[in-house]
Amino acid sequence: MKAAVVHEFRKDLTVENVPIPAVGETDVLVKIHACGVCHTDLHAAHGDWPVKPKLPLIPGHEGVGEVIKVGNGIKHLKPGDRVGIPWLYSACGYCEYCLSGRETLCLNQHNAGYSIDGAYAEYCVADGRYTVKIPDNLSYVEAAPLFCAGVTTYKALKVGEAKPGEWVAIYGIGGLGHVAVQYAKAMGNKVVAVDTFDDKLALAKELGADLVINPKTEDSAVFIQREIGGVQASICTAVSKRAFDEAYRAVKRGGKCVAVGLPPEMIEVPIFDTVLNGVSITGSIVGTRKDLEEALQFAADGKVKTTITTAKLEDINEVFKDLEEGKVNGRMVLTF
Numbered sequence: 223m224k225a226a227v228v229h230e231f232r233k234d235l236t237v238e239n240v241p242i243p244a245v246g247e248t249d250v251l252v253k254i255h256a257c258g259v260c261h262t263d264l265h266a267a268h269g270d271w272p273v274k275p276k277l278p279l280i281p282g283h284e285g286v287g288e289v290i291k292v293g294n295g296i297k298h299l300k301p302g303d304r305v306g307i308p309w310l311y312s313a314c315g316y317c318e319y320c321l322s323g324r325e326t327l328c329l330n331q332h333n334a335g336y337s338i339d340g341a342y343a344e345y346c347v348a349d350g351r352y353t354v355k356i357p358d359n360l361s362y363v364e365a366a367p368l369f370c371a372g373v374t375t376y377k378a379l380k381v382g383e384a385k386p387g388e389w390v391a392i393y394g395i396g397g398l399g400h401v402a403v404q405y406a407k408a409m410g411n412k413v414v415a416v417d418t419f420d421d422k423l424a425l426a427k428e429l430g431a432d433l434v435i436n437p438k439t440e441d442s443a444v445f446i447q448r449e450i451g452g453v454q455a456s457i458c459t460a461v462s463k464r465a466f467d468e469a470y471r472a473v474k475r476g477g478k479c480v481a482v483g484l485p486p487e488m489i490e491v492p493i494f495d496t497v498l499n500g501v502s503i504t505g506s507i508v509g510t511r512k513d514l515e516e517a518l519q520f521a522a523d524g525k526v527k528t529t530i531t532t533a534k535l536e537d538i539n540e541v542f543k544d545l546e547e548g549k550v551n552g553r554m555v556l557t558f
């Protein structure tokens with residue numbers, strides 16, 4: 223099968239022929255129809271984070287396609303089913319996190335396109351217990367980004383706990399942020415969108431954002447505090463330390479700053495303001511299979527629609543370059 227492979231960090235991926243992986247007892251083999259390109263894949267290919275991915279690596283954790291082979295231990299899926307393979311490739315199933323509905327915190331998890339090969343390939347093996355079915359009325363291409371960008375931002379909004387009618391800020395209107403705006407609107411929030419590119423802010427407006435601010439024109443936190451008195455939750459998906467700093471200061475008293483983006487830097491947090499304002503900063507990592515089902519349903523119901531540009535597997539190095547330079551508006555999806 224054809225796959226895009228990372229052999230060395232910060233080097234181009236090579237598109238090459240590799241063997242189709244074997245199917246174990248609880249696995250399914252998926253013929254990939256589409257795979258979204260997440261900024262995480264870029265971090266993986268660069269070796270940005272303290273925990274490094276396996277090498278060589280086939281990235282991709284927004285892969286969707288058709289089940290063509292099912293391991294003996296999988297009874298709820300059959301050939302022909304339409305599924306996606308999320309970042310949470312598998313978890314142990316019996317630790318305190320798995321048992322308490324927090325499987326994304328499992329210490330024995332595998333991650334698609336990071337610790338295990340992902341879906342930048344014509345075929346991908348998945349753990350059948352952790353794949354999630356795609357609603358019938360969503361195409362493969364529109365469903366793909368929901369398997370990471372969708373579920374991650376939907377979950378982050380839940381973690382942010384802003385009630386209907388309350389303001390949220392979405393920092394970074396990229397692959398994640400452009401769906402975050404729509405989930406927030408669908409959940410009844412008012413939305414202020416923040417990005418350093420005006421075309422991304424224009425997209426946010428089209429998708430329902432009530433206010434937009436480009437931090438190149440004014441410190442976004444100062445703007446948000448002045449115009450609306452702060453937000454109940456700010457969801458930071460931007461790959462930028464500066465964005466995290468502003469996202470923290472945009473929160474009103476009692477609010478939450480939810481860290482989602484993963485720049486490899488540190489943030490400094492003033493203890494005095496955190497205490498006096500009673501604000502919290504919390505991380506949010508993807509979402510559970512249940513979160514994913516819910517996130518997909520919002521799209522199936524027409525409340526969330528991914529903005530997509532398609533590309534071919536052979537274009538992957540160009541796509542990575544565009545993503546790094548902030549030139550992708552919405553999500554880039556590889557089609558097969």
Ligand code: NAD
Nearest residue numbers: 261262394395396397398417460462465482483484507508
């Ligand atoms: P993306 O490149 O599509 O979007 C990032 C956006 O941030 C861009 O639109 C960019 O213009 C904007 N941005 C850059 N600097 C900014 C600033 N100072 N203020 C406001 N906006 C700014 O990336 P993506 O695929 O949406 O991923 C974003 C981040 O989220 C990555 O670090 C990725 O690894 C991470 N991520 C985390 C999770 C999780 O579970 N926590 C899941 C998926 C991705």
Ligand code: ZN
Nearest residue numbers: 260262370371
């Ligand atoms: Zn992702």
Ligand code: ZN
Nearest residue numbers: 314317320328
């Ligand atoms: Zn576990």
